[in-house]
Amino acid sequence: MNVLVTGGAGYIGSVCVEALLDAGHRVTVLDNLSEGHRSAVDARAAFVEGCLSDAAKVRATLQQSGAEVILHFAASALVGESMAQPGKYFRNNVANGLTLLEAAVAAGVRKFVFSSTCATYGIPDVVPIAEEAPQQPVNPYGESKLIFEKLLRWFHRIHGLEFVAFRYFNAAGASERFGEHHRVEAHLIPNVLKVALGQTPHCEIFGADYPTPDGTCVRDYVHILDLAQAHILAMQPGKQGFFNLGNGDGYSVREVIRACEKISGQAIKALEKPHRPGDPPRLVAAATKAINELGWRPKYPKLDDIVATAWRWHQRHPNGYAD
Ligand code: UDP
Numbered sequence: 001m002n003v004l005v006t007g008g009a010g011y012i013g014s015v016c017v018e019a020l021l022d023a024g025h026r027v028t029v030l031d032n033l034s035e036g037h038r039s040a041v042d043a044r045a046a047f048v049e050g051c052l053s054d055a056a057k058v059r060a061t062l063q064q065s066g067a068e069v070i071l072h073f074a075a076s077a078l079v080g081e082s083m084a085q086p087g088k089y090f091r092n093n094v095a096n097g098l099t100l101l102e103a104a105v106a107a108g109v110r111k112f113v114f115s116s117t118c119a120t121y122g123i124p125d126v127v128p129i130a131e132e133a134p135q136q137p138v139n140p141y142g143e144s145k146l147i148f149e150k151l152l153r154w155f156h157r158i159h160g161l162e163f164v165a166f167r168y169f170n171a172a173g174a175s176e177r178f179g180e181h182h183r184v185e186a187h188l189i190p191n192v193l194k195v196a197l198g199q200t201p202h203c204e205i206f207g208a209d210y211p212t213p214d215g216t217c218v219r220d221y222v223h224i225l226d227l228a229q230a231h232i233l234a235m236q237p238g239k240q241g242f243f244n245l246g247n248g249d250g251y252s253v254r255e256v257i258r259a260c261e262k263i264s265g266q267a268i269k270a271l272e273k274p275h276r277p278g279d280p281p282r283l284v285a286a287a288t289k290a291i292n293e294l295g296w297r298p299k300y301p302k303l304d305d306i307v308a309t310a311w312r313w314h315q316r317h318p319n320g321y322a323d
Contacts, residue, residue: 001235002026004067004109006052006100007074008045009036012115012171012224014178016071018042019228028065030058031074037321040178052096055103062107069111069235070104072097075145078186079119082141083277093144094151101151105159112152113234114165118220118244118283120146121167127250128286131167131242139278149242156240164234169220169246169285171227173306179313181320189221189307192257193314196264203268205253207275210282216253218282220246223300223309233294243294246285247301256303263307 003020007013008029013036020027021044029041032051041047046065050057052074062070075093076082082089104112119142120135137143155161172189174180180190194200208215222245230245251259254270261268290296300306 001068002028002066003069003071003235004028004030004062004065005045005071005073006030007036007072009033009038009041010073011180011182012168012227013071013073014040014042015175015224016073016228016231017045018175018178019225019232021045023232028061028067030061035182037181038323039321040181052100055099058100058103059106062103062109067107067109069113070100070109071113071231072100073115075115077117077141079139079141079278080186080276082139082144086140089140089144090147094147097148098151101155105155105161110162110237111235112161112163113231114148114152114163116145116149116165116167116242117142118167118169118246118285120149121283123280124283127282128248128284129244130286131244131289138280141278162237162240164239165242166227166230166234167242167244168227169222169244169283171224172221173223173225173300173309174313175225175309179310179317181317188253188256189260189310190314192260192268193264193311195268196260196266196311197314197318199318201269203257203270204273205270206273206279208272212252212281214252214254217279218250218252218284220248220250220284221256221303221306222246223298223306226298226300229299230290230294230296233296239294243290244285244287245290245296246287247298248285248287249301249303250282250284251303256307259303259307260311263304263311
C-alpha cells in the first residue's frame, strides 16, 4: 500500500516507517523536522520536508505519494510544555491536523490512523482505563488530541472517512536502528538512562507524594515496535474506532528507575522534585479491545525488556542522531 506518514522523522513515526517498509509498503514521510531528525528516516522511504500548516504542500504531497492510507504522528506531545504554551498545542495538533484531514478527504484517502493519547482521559475514576471511560483532559496536550478525535468522528460520519485513533499510553524502547532522541529530553526513561551513561549526575522524580503505592506517578509503558505492529493492523479495511495501546501493567517512576539500574548495571541517583503540572497520578490501559478487535499481540509487554532495548540503543547512540 502507499502510505503517507506525518511525523515520520520523530520517535514513534521513525519506527513505524521502518516496520511499514519491512512489511512491503511504500512510504512517504512528511515532517518539518522541528522535533524529528532527517537521519531517523529510513532511507527506503521518500522524504518531504514540510509543515502541515502549508495546505498546498500537504495536498501536493498527498497527490504525489498516491497515499491510500495516512498515519498521522506529527504533533506537539509534551504535557509540561502544553501547560506553558497551550496555543502551540491547539495550533499544531488541532488546526494543522485539520488541514491534513481536509486534504485527506479531498484526495480520497481510504484510511486515517491517528496518534491519540491516554492524556485524553484526564484523571480517571477507574484504572485500568477502558476506551469508553470519560474523557476529561487535565492539560492542553490531552485536550488538543481529544478535539482531534472529535473531528475524526464527524469526518467519518459526514465524509465516510474510515479512521483508527490509538490512545497510546507511554511509548518506550527502541528498534535495532531507531530510538528516542528529543532535542530537549522530557521523558522519563531516556532521562534516567542518561545517568547510567554518565551524561548527567542524577535524574529527577517529579512528585513523591502522589496517592500511589510509593508516592510516584504510575504509567503503562508500551514498546514502540508493538505500537508499530498495531498501526499495520489498523490499516486493514474495516478496522475503525478508538483503541488503547498499553500493556495493562502500571510501573511507578521509582520502579522505572530500578529497572534502568538493573538493566544498565549502574547505580542511578534520583532527586525528588515538585509535581510537574498537568500530570495525573496513575494511567494504566485496559487494552483488550486492540487485542480482540485488531489481533494485536504485544511482543515486549515487560518493562525490563522495553528498557533493555532502549538501553542498547542509547549505548550505541550516546548523543542520539547526528543532525
Ligand atoms: N517524570 C519524572 N522525571 C523525568 C521525566 C518524567 O519523574 O525526568 C515522570 C512524569 O512526571 C510522569 C512519568 O515520569 O509521571 C512519565 O513521564 P513522561 O514525560 O515520560 O511521559 P508522560 O506520562 O508525560 O507521557
